[in-house]
Amino acid sequence: MDRKMDKDMRTAFWRAFHASPVIMMRLANIPGHAEPMTAQLDQDAHHAIWFYTRRNNRIASGGAATGEVATLQHEVFASLSGVLVEETDAAVRAQHWSNAVEAWFPEGLGDREVVMLRFDIEDAEVWTAHLGVKGAFRLLTGKPIDQESAGEHAVGSV
Incomplete structure (x- = not known):
């Protein structure tokens, strides 16, 4: 049975996602595979994720979308749904611009082909995974994993 998302699960998600901010994004109603996007995260905004991309990118048109997250240490997995829209607030666009972003877009923030998208979740x-030493041993030796102690699963807003 799914449990409702609580503060601990939200905290675990955002902490792990912040450490490994890559998400596979896909528009819901358009054929094609998901693609990796580097998320621009705001500590105070747990309702949205931002991305820079080019106007000719397959997700740049926006609309209903899904995002899949598997954090670097595989301790958190998530499936997010929401809407992608162009972020037009110049302050938000400037806030998230960095040297790492500029490495992908060398013409700078003023490049008309660069678009910032906001994924409104x-x-x-x-899902959180925390097998621990015992669970890892069981996994390696083919012994049954106790689902109750393997991690947690929750549904709701992050």
Whole structure:
């Protein structure tokens, strides 16, 4: 049975995602595979994720979208749904611009082909994995894993 997303699960998600901010994004109603995007995160905004991309990118048109997260240490997995829209607030665009972003877009923030998208998150499912030493041993030796102690699963807003 799915449990409702609580503060601890939200905290675990955002902490792990911040350490490994890559998400596979896909528009919901357009054929094609998801693609990796580097998320621009705001500590105070747990309702949205931002991305820089080019106007000719397959997700640049925006609309209903899904995002899949598997953090670097594989301690958190998430499936997010929401809407991608162009971020037009110049202050937000400037706030997230960095040397790392400029490495991908050398013409700078003023390049008309660079678009910032905001993924407004509407719904999420999050799984945490914490097998521990015993669980890892069981996994390596083919012994049954106790689902109750393997991690948690929650549904709701992040």
